[in-house]
Amino acid sequence: MKVRFQTAQNAMVEAEATSGDILLTVAQGAGMPLEGTCEGQMACSTCHVIVDRDWFAVLPDASEDEEDMLDLAYGVRATSRLACQIVLSEALDGLTVAIPSEARDMSEN
Numbered sequence: 001m002k003v004r005f006q007t008a009q010n011a012m013v014e015a016e017a018t019s020g021d022i023l024l025t026v027a028q029g030a031g032m033p034l035e036g037t038c039e040g041q042m043a044c045s046t047c048h049v050i051v052d053r054d055w056f057a058v059l060p061d062a063s064e065d066e067e068d069m070l071d072l073a074y075g076v077r078a079t080s081r082l083a084c085q086i087v088l089s090e091a092l093d094g095l096t097v098a099i100p101s102e103a104r105d106m107s108e109n
């Protein structure tokens with residue numbers, strides 16, 4: 001399966017993934033600048049990504065803890081998620097997320 005990352009520079013990067021992979025790990029493997037400081041403990045928000053609108057509805061809902069952490073993320077949007085909480089499955093083949101940038105206003109899309 002594949003997932004796609006839209007970089008802050010508006011490039012589309014495709015990465016190969018396997019069902020069961022964590023999106024954060026795949027993103028880091030593809031060279032995306034997501035720090036993931038707390039390594040999935042939901043104690044940071046440095047793995048924040050903005051999920052493509054069509055895909056957002058397909059993902060399982062965020063937990064309350066994830067929502068709380070997202071409140072602290074910079075540049076959060078209606079379809080923001082923490083990449084460390086997204087477990088990939090075949091149903092998510094083609095999942096597309098954008099990497100937020102402090103320098104870029106995503107609302108321009």
Ligand code: FES
Nearest residue numbers: 036038040047084
């Ligand atoms: S890696 Fe810290 S919340 Fe995702």
